[in-house]
Amino acid sequence: MLREEAVEAALSSGAEEAEAFELFTREISIHVEKGKVKTASSVRTLGLGVRAAIGRKLGFAFATNLTSGGEVGREAAENAKAAPEDPDFRGLPDARKVDYISELMDPKLRDLDLNDAADLFLTAVESARLSDKVVSVSGKLEVSFSEVAVFSSRGIDVAEERTYLSAYIEAASKDGDKRGSGFGFADGRRLDMFDPEKVGREAGDLAIRTLDATTIGVEELPVVFQPKAQFTIIPFLVGQAANAENLQYGRSFLTNRIGDQIAREEISIVDDGRIPWLPGSSSFDAEGIPTGRTYVVEKGVFKSPIHNWYSAMKEGVESTGNASRDHTRPPAISSHTVSIEAPALQMKKDELLDVKRGVLVVYTMDTPNLSTGEFSGMAETAFLIENGEVTKSLRQTSMGFRVEDFLKTMDAIGDDVETLMGFKGGSVRVRIKVAGPGAR
């Protein structure tokens, strides 16, 4: 096998230890433009990334399109010889017992035919056409089957199969001079996690509702963030701010703050790599270490960072199984699936809207600043809430807050739980400052 050949070749070329990460992916995709299938594609890739170490010197090499792993292993060893010493490198990961999760590979998704995939996706496209005002629908469906394996001279030998689906639909609307847009998306490791009609309707509905837009001025208001408006904020808190590398180098606003109250005490934030069928789940991480469940924030207190092997060894603790990578790079640290646990703040989703005046944020693409913990960004898709009712769409609405204030002013969490892009949770309500060009 490639990975074994690579490790063997690295050792024969002077490496004292070596590890190979092998990734085979078969992906089909359907790309739709203007309501029609534009391109159907089918791509298979096989990649190999090899780490080789000599004492405290570490080298990495990768290649695709391989018939033999030997050359990559030798190159990794040569790179290790050329690399200066890293005083914090304590060796490649040791083997740990991996309990395999069975709910990562859906045979229906693995065997999905392109014709069936196209029919399924076009159902979503058609579902977005809720009226003549929806002038264009575009999107992409990607379905992949992958085999991931890690093999090392330290005894790691793990492999598993995973499937993955992601779908997004964008709808553009027009009514005279007014323009709007909406989107819907879904991801998961099982075919039935994609409900094409729901995703399409969501995109079409938002496109129509954003036609009538207004603006607001500078106000501090109750703001409800729907799940799609949280996946750039809550997972960021875990994957970036509580990322051990960022803490060790002092880049994060959470540096030296373990034990500090950073959220109200009803709130815990957990990273979980083992939830069945979620894209963030796997039996082992990108270094072959078993994944787990890490309480990053417990009862409002910053409890633990997430680690890969390097960062964990530097601190003399166990890896939390959060190493991530593709075959072209050495391991980094990423969150799996992040969720907020706060049963005491739970309420029905509609009850969150019960405010005199507020903002409903459906979507934002922005992330907080790693070093200051401040968020300054745009409510990309947002609506005004007036007397408990969602009314007009908002344009040019910026938001500014400290992440800690976001977690401390959170007074309600909805039961409308969604899972997407490494986040699992319902809507939340916070109190923050929003800014627009002024009421129109």
Add this chain to the structure above:
Amino acid sequence: MDLEDAISLGLDEGADFIEVREERTYMTMIRMIDGVVRELTRGREFRISVRTLYRGGWGFGIANSPDEIASAVKDAVKLAKLSSRWAEPIEVDWPSFKGSYEVRGRKPAWQTPIEEKIRIVEEQDQLAKSVERVTNRNIIMGDTLRETRVINSLGTDVRQTLPRVRLAAYIFAHEAGVTESAFESRGGIGGLEVIEGTEIAEEAAKRAVEALSAKPAPPGPHPAILDPKLAGVFIHEAFGHAAEGDAVVNNESILTGKLGERVGSEVVSVVDDPTIEGLYGFYRYDDEGTESRRKYIVKDGILSGYMTNLETASKLGLEPTGNARSMDYSNPPIVRMSNTFIDRGDWTFEEMVSEMKQGIYAFGSLYGYTDPAKGQFMFKAEGGWLIENGELKQRLREVAIAGMTLEVLNKMDAVGKDLYHDPGMCGKMGQWVPVTTGAPHVRVSNLVFGGR
């Protein structure tokens, strides 16, 4: 099977059009953190991609070696036939191109010993280390060599070899419980000479330290001056994407049907130019093989062109502008920008500041994005200065700026002489390609800032 035979096979299988792209890429990456090399990577990739068209439907696949080309062609034709079930027919009346172009650079990076590259990274690390209050230094250097050959059934046959080099510094500073950061990079087409003599790590370090005294920006609308980096990202994100032919054809752009109309104030001209040698977004031929060219997207405030590939040019009744680009072998080319910039005006930065009674000077770009359908955009400035009575008074923190594209272009009332091109990567539909964003300093009468 060779590439010419693949074209014949595709036509025999019934394709209306077939394109085969052979691609070899070599790359090196060095990442140094606080003086320690944390990543030393070398890699190579080789693939052949096949794209076919059948009655308006496209099929795409890849071959991992010449032995797999025949099956990749047959699969791609089958996929195109599948797509054609729902497609509208396309007339293949496109031009063809022949030629070859190669850049090696004075000091080819791919042939430079790894130890010499590590020395370059170390020099930057030392520059940042010498700045007081710097607490974390991240220096990244990457070089790639991309060799491509594109042939198609219309007779196009072009070869191109382009080396790219980029050096980046991401520096953190800390004092009295406050941590701040700054990012700076240089890059372009050529060898190591592209990054010679730069002091990006020191520049980033000084800005990170300067930011320690910054305050959050006052939220709401303000008159603004944007530095070239920020104005460049604005024109790329807010306007450039809306002028891409696919968005225009699909009626997903605010610029659909507006050719020849006024879209901005008369001081605004916007250019996309892949032919500027040395810039990070340079190429002679695009990934469909079309020869690239300079074009005005906006001239004196009037929308004067779109960026197109073969298909969208044909649908719009325009010439292809050579803007079809793909991230790599595993993706079909789509309409993309290259080196996109606001053209020079006649103001100086000092004149703009001195005339402003109250406002914000925003500088540096962290990222930005746009929704071309609504015409709404957001871009994030690394920092800013509060301007009072013609003077820079208070340093401001990172801040988001939101707006409506055409409103802002109309409110742009002064454009500087100091055009600057900044290298970066642009993402669209999951594909990232090297570009430069460029502009001089510009003044906008009113912009919404998302401060705290």
